[in-house]
Amino acid sequence: MSADWVGVIGSGSFGTAVANILARNTKVLLYVRNPETARTIEKERISVHQKLADNIKITNSLQELAEECNILFPMVPSSGFKEMIRELAPHLRPYHMMIHGTKGLVLDLPEKKSSDFTLSKEHLYTMSDLIKRETVVVRVGCMAGPNLASELAKGHPAATVIASPFNEVIQKGKNLLRSEHFQVYGNSDLRGVELCGVLKNIIAIGSGISSGLGLGENSRGLLVSRGLVEMIYIGQALGGEISSFIGLAGIGDLVATTFSTNSRNFTLGYKIAQGKTLEEALSEMEETAEGLNTIQLIKQLGDSQKLKPIITDTLYKILFEGMPPKEGLSYLMRLQTSIDINVM
Amino acid sequence: MQEKDKDYTKKRYGQVVPGGINQWPIVELSKNRQAFIREVAQDSIERIKNMATSREALIEEIETTLFREKLRVKRNPWAVDPEDDAKFLSSIKKRLLDISQIDDKKEIDQYLDGILNDIIMRYSSEIAGNFKKSRYRMARSIITFGFARLLNASRARGFWSIFSTQYTLQDKINITGEVEELRKLATKGTIIMVPTHFSNLDSILIGWVISTLGLPAFIYGAGLNLFNIKLFAYFMNSLGAYKVDRRKKNLLYLETLKSYSSMAIQRGCHSLFFPGGTRSRSGQIEKRLKLGLLSTAVEAQRVNYQNEKDNALKKIFVVPVTLNYNFVLEAPELIKQYLKLQGQERYYTENDEYSTSYKISAFLLKFFTKGSDISVSIGKAMDVLGNYVDAEGMSYDKQGRSIDTREYFTQDGEIISKNQQREDEYTRMLSERIVEEYHRINKVFASHLVAFTAFVMIKQSYKKLDLYNLLRLPEEDLTLDYDLFKSKIEQLLAKVKRMAGRGEIGVSPYLNGSVEEIIAHGLKNVGMYHAKRPLVQNKEGNITTDDLNLLYYYHNRLVGYNLEKYVS
Numbered sequence: 001m002s003a004d005w006v007g008v009i010g011s012g013s014f015g016t017a018v019a020n021i022l023a024r025n026t027k028v029l030l031y032v033r034n035p036e037t038a039r040t041i042e043k044e045r046i047s048v049h050q051k052l053a054d055n056i057k058i059t060n061s062l063q064e065l066a067e068e069c070n071i072l073f074p075m076v077p078s079s080g081f082k083e084m085i086r087e088l089a090p091h092l093r094p095y096h097m098m099i100h101g102t103k104g105l106v107l108d109l110p111e112k113k114s115s116d117f118t119l120s121k122e123h124l125y126t127m128s129d130l131i132k133r134e135t136v137v138v139r140v141g142c143m144a145g146p147n148l149a150s151e152l153a154k155g156h157p158a159a160t161v162i163a164s165p166f167n168e169v170i171q172k173g174k175n176l177l178r179s180e181h182f183q184v185y186g187n188s189d190l191r192g193v194e195l196c197g198v199l200k201n202i203i204a205i206g207s208g209i210s211s212g213l214g215l216g217e218n219s220r221g222l223l224v225s226r227g228l229v230e231m232i233y234i235g236q237a238l239g240g241e242i243s244s245f246i247g248l249a250g251i252g253d254l255v256a257t258t259f260s261t262n263s264r265n266f267t268l269g270y271k272i273a274q275g276k277t278l279e280e281a282l283s284e285m286e287e288t289a290e291g292l293n294t295i296q297l298i299k300q301l302g303d304s305q306k307l308k309p310i311i312t313d314t315l316y317k318i319l320f321e322g323m324p325p326k327e328g329l330s331y332l333m334r335l336q337t338s339i340d341i342n343v344m
Numbered sequence: 345m346q347e348k349d350k351d352y353t354k355k356r357y358g359q360v361v362p363g364g365i366n367q368w369p370i371v372e373l374s375k376n377r378q379a380f381i382r383e384v385a386q387d388s389i390e391r392i393k394n395m396a397t398s399r400e401a402l403i404e405e406i407e408t409t410l411f412r413e414k415l416r417v418k419r420n421p422w423a424v425d426p427e428d429d430a431k432f433l434s435s436i437k438k439r440l441l442d443i444s445q446i447d448d449k450k451e452i453d454q455y456l457d458g459i460l461n462d463i464i465m466r467y468s469s470e471i472a473g474n475f476k477k478s479r480y481r482m483a484r485s486i487i488t489f490g491f492a493r494l495l496n497a498s499r500a501r502g503f504w505s506i507f508s509t510q511y512t513l514q515d516k517i518n519i520t521g522e523v524e525e526l527r528k529l530a531t532k533g534t535i536i537m538v539p540t541h542f543s544n545l546d547s548i549l550i551g552w553v554i555s556t557l558g559l560p561a562f563i564y565g566a567g568l569n570l571f572n573i574k575l576f577a578y579f580m581n582s583l584g585a586y587k588v589d590r591r592k593k594n595l596l597y598l599e600t601l602k603s604y605s606s607m608a609i610q611r612g613c614h615s616l617f618f619p620g621g622t623r624s625r626s627g628q629i630e631k632r633l634k635l636g637l638l639s640t641a642v643e644a645q646r647v648n649y650q651n652e653k654d655n656a657l658k659k660i661f662v663v664p665v666t667l668n669y670n671f672v673l674e675a676p677e678l679i680k681q682y683l684k685l686q687g688q689e690r691y692y693t694e695n696d697e698y699s700t701s702y703k704i705s706a707f708l709l710k711f712f713t714k715g716s717d718i719s720v721s722i723g724k725a726m727d728v729l730g731n732y733v734d735a736e737g738m739s740y741d742k743q744g745r746s747i748d749t750r751e752y753f754t755q756d757g758e759i760i761s762k763n764q765q766r767e768d769e770y771t772r773m774l775s776e777r778i779v780e781e782y783h784r785i786n787k788v789f790a791s792h793l794v795a796f797t798a799f800v801m802i803k804q805s806y807k808k809l810d811l812y813n814l815l816r817l818p819e820e821d822l823t824l825d826y827d828l829f830k831s832k833i834e835q836l837l838a839k840v841k842r843m844a845g846r847g848e849i850g851v852s853p854y855l856n857g858s859v860e861e862i863i864a865h866g867l868k869n870v871g872m873y874h875a876k877r878p879l880v881q882n883k884e885g886n887i888t889t890d891d892l893n894l895l896y897y898y899h900n901r902l903v904g905y906n907l908e909k910y911v912s
Contacts, residue, residue: 136731
């Protein structure tokens, strides 16, 4: 147990970028799941095209990670999060702090569904919910905001939000992450900030489709602003606070991901609009686009809870039910809503 | 009723502290009462100064307190208030005015300290309990012996049966749940018992439970309004109660109260308070708890770890308890207040709405002579983070791995640190766990089942009315067909039993009979002593109500489980 080492779990492009940012302030232990990849990274000192800072050490052992570090930054896709956290859990102690950067949701259904089962928000877990359910760690936070991995890697100026009900978590996050080119804000609404990061991916896919169809910036402006309204609508239903959605993690991240061709979710939408099937588009991508899974989950939730997230529903039709992208987008663009903002 | 006998067994529990009453921490505390009051005052003053850090801020807090206190004396005086309240406040006011005459800053500070000390000492002495061994023994025997006499006389009939020992209070009040664990933990650490609160009777009931289980007396926070009633005041004082005045919401008072609770817990006194703060007005199980006193449990735990107490009593165990009634004496008043309060909470003042010693005695007589059982469910003990503990006091996480609770209070792994914001958050988490446990250990009575079903059925047949308009419907129009009612009860019962099978709720042994029996038992018992009954069966055998408000109240007991759809 040492206060000096800080752990990062996951060596994808975001995990690597965060490890490098942390390395400016502290020694970093970077966990790489695959032993072979770990050896390669250790040897070449390069992970996902990013050069590793000197004070980053690679490990393949979750036990070592938990024993050496009091603070852990899990940065793995939501699809592998539960498995990872269950493996890690036996090594965790109440003194650990965790700040995750995973912008996705996990659906967890009871093993035996009773005849009267309906899906509700209790079955959708954010990553902090999972951490709290599976481990003894209570001092949990998340990191969210316009943090495109590729730009962070280049060292462009950026900022992030650390959200946690615990001030000490926010403070630790600030001390560890802040540097000349990287600002850190605090927010106590953990759930709201997590949901911002999760829900904005839906809109990013839509924005990619819009670009792929060559619809132009007016259309994107429309999509993004209606998208924000829908994010707030779903976000509130899931227990977030409105104010978080107009902050850095909400509108800030939304703008970055919907305008950037570097964003994974944007790229997915773009490929779909160009006429690729979902399978083709996914096979061409290196890393997970969280928005795809999120659209499926929110669609299911919307159906069982009688919510009507119109953008999510339409994107679902395009991605999974064979609706032509052009038809879907033009449906969204011509939608009649008399009120501009109706959620605040 | 085979099942019934298995669940509700009468038991005689030995004392958990072998050395007897003289070994109890509460006795130690009362022996040094004056010294303890001074220590509490000292601690509170420190707290207040940490919160009001500048001289100006402190003056402002004292002025605010003074203003509110004068308002209280004028608008909402109680019989229990000391006669010199007004005089004391004027003297404080005068002394505050004197400050403007002083130039020297140091002298001002000293002067202020004097004022603060006098106010806090007054609060501290008022709050402090007055436990006396002899009176405790006396009160205990009055309750157990006296009521047992009544019970035997009424059940067995005939004058001589007054000396029978066939029936004891345990026939009326069934204690179920984690009793043995609680008794064991009481020797391993400090217990904080947190019961639900429905009736003023709870305080005495729970006092009896504690003594019956062979536990040493608990200190407990009781509403000052209870001390207005002489009969209650006697018992409460004897049982170790300290006083909580809910009219006083000023910082100075609240901090003194917290100091008192925290320091008593640190001294190993088992402690009890109603975390809902006040009786549930709606009849619902508490959904939100008051965090003030609860935070003292978390704080005391941290202080105990900081002091590295070597004796075994350093760990604190939180034990949720639900009190399950067929009948709540104050229900008509409570529900009326609840409905009034809904719309205009801000204008509501903490009232002492009821009761004379006579009214209560009359009720107790009825209660003991006529039946209507009460059950007390003791929940599983938790540490202050809401993790379950075993009988040895060891905490476990949801996967059954053991946890060192101490590590929740450390920073960077090793050093235990005080962090107010962290503890506030822990308190909130603990309160959510307690509410969860309440719902789990709550026991469904037949009377709850019939009240819930009937009210939901009525509500569904008037879908367009909001609650207030619904409650204004004339009762004589509201009749429910017995057969339909029965079929709904069957549906609901099946669901409740499924939930009970999964450990999500408790059920009374009475729910094992036939549906007709259950309905008959429920109708007989629901709100049985009210002048107007919440549910009655009319001549045709159908179900109707004499008082819809009361029906709503008793129905609320099962709100919060999403059961409504099983009645539709």
